[in-house]
Amino acid sequence: MSRITEFLQQARNEKAFSGAAYAIGNSDGITEQGAVGTLYWDGPSVQPDSIWDLASVTKPIAVLPxxxxxxxxxxxxxxxxxxxxxxxxxxxxxxxxxxxxxxxxxxxxxxxxxxxxxxxxxxxxxxxxxxxxxxxxxxxxxxxxxxxxxxxxxxxxxxGDSLDVVLKQLVLEPIGMSQTLFNPGAQLHPRIAATEYCEWRGTTVIGEVHDENAVVMGGMAGHAGLFSTAEDMSQLCQAMLRLGETAKGRFLQPETVRLMTNNQTSSLKLARGLGWQAKDRHDSPAGDLFSMSSYGHTGFTGTSIWMDPEDDVFAVLLTNRVHPKRTSTAIKRIRSIFHNLAFLSVRS
Known part of the structure; x- marks a missing residue:
């Protein structure tokens, strides 16, 4: 068992989430991936192709069009x-x-x-x-x-079309993200990690977006609603680290990728790119070792992706830290340590 898997298994034992999947690597591909835990407490085991509610990791993907x-x-x-x-x-x-x-x-x-x-x-x-x-x-x-x-x-x-159609045509298909979608159908629900027991809905949520505003929006919005796998998220990270180049060709020009991912708010208190979160000097979810050129995004449900163009590293962590309730704050520490371990694993 790798150091990362051991760390995530310990977090699961401490009930930070019921399950997690991860993938780390560089612009050439995945160097390590794994899964721990279950899709919900006492549920089936997490698999490499398990599907996760991305929550706000939707944001930088949804605005790529x-x-x-x-x-x-x-x-x-x-x-x-x-x-x-x-x-x-x-x-x-x-x-x-x-x-x-x-x-x-x-x-x-x-x-x-x-x-x-x-x-x-x-x-x-x-x-x-x-x-x-x-x-x-x-x-x-x-x-x-x-x-x-x-x-x-x-x-x-x-x-002149709906967000899901535009996103699929301009971004998901060119990158090869075939497992990323809004409103997954019932046939996919056995592969989806549960999120919170929701008082508003009166049930434990599986396969419907966790974010309540996105529910009212029909499960499809610019801020939340996408579901995806660790494999698909790694495809996105590789395409970004390759400055828009994918196995199917180019989906963005290098200059556009650099524009999106540069810190646009250097004179203000928080570091933001366009859609992406840049690395803050203090208290960044990226941890300690990713460079100040790195960028990514986190999601309330316990998801995150982070990329470092300077050191050619990416890290994807997908968890259901809101299961069965949203009260745990352990994911903050878990993310930072995971990113440190991921960086060292890829760079070693």
Whole structure:
């Protein structure tokens, strides 16, 4: 048993999650992968092809079509919301830019339980429009799922199609991510890790997105809703480390990948790329050894991916740390130590 597997097994023994799958490697491929635990307590064992609710790891993936659209001349980063969504024209968000939404500098507040008062998709999106800005754009960083709901709307407006179709066509198929999708069908549920026992839904959630706002959105949104496997996430990491090159060809130009993954908020308190989280100097989920050039994203359900173009390392960790309840905070320490162990394993 590898050091990483031993570490994750110990975390499982301490009930940080019922199960976990991981894959680590570099731009040439996976160097180590493994799985521990079960899909839910007393459930079947986690397998290499088990499927996980990515939660907010959805964000950097769901906005990749915007980068393809940028290369096609269909948008640029200083385009404003109202250019694509006319119903924003008379709001305080009309002139917020794609760049500000992507880097979480828009001033739109995050962590809003809009589902509690907005039971339909239309009502929820109207509630997003009506949220008062928390601060003037570009003066602060506040992680905002609501901003990414708007980005999902914009992608659909540009493409004239639904987010799942656009994402599959422009990103998932070119990279070869055949196991990544919104709203997995019932036939896939036996492979999916359980998330939380949800009081709102009255059941333990399996195969439906954990995020309640995304449930109201129909399971498909720019901020949450994707399900995937460790293998598919490693395909994405390899494509990013190869600056957009995949086994099927190129899905983004190197300059676009660098633009997305560079720290766009170096003058502010938190390090953000476009869709991606850059590495903060202190308290980064990337741990201690990934370089300051590294980037990635985490998800509330216990998922994360992290890439280091300087040292050519990637690490994927998929867990269900919200099972059976969301109260445990152990994943914060687990992620950092996992990333340290992953880095050393790949670089050794």
């Amino acid at each position: 915007l980068m393809v659209m940028l290369e096609h001349g269909e948008c640029y980063l200083d385009d404003v919301i109202a250019h694509f969504l006319p119903h924003y024209k008379d709001t305080d968000k009309a002139n917020l830019t794609l760049r500000q939404l992507l880097a979480h500098t828009s001033g739109i507040p995050g962590q809003q339980p809009l589902y509690q008062t907005s039971p339909t998709k239309e009502e929820l999106l109207a509630a997003v429009r009506n949220l008062p800005l928390r601060f003037a754009p570009d003066t602060d960083v506040e992680y905002s799922s609501q901003g990414y709901m708007i980005l999902g709307e914009i992608i659909e407006a540009i493409a």
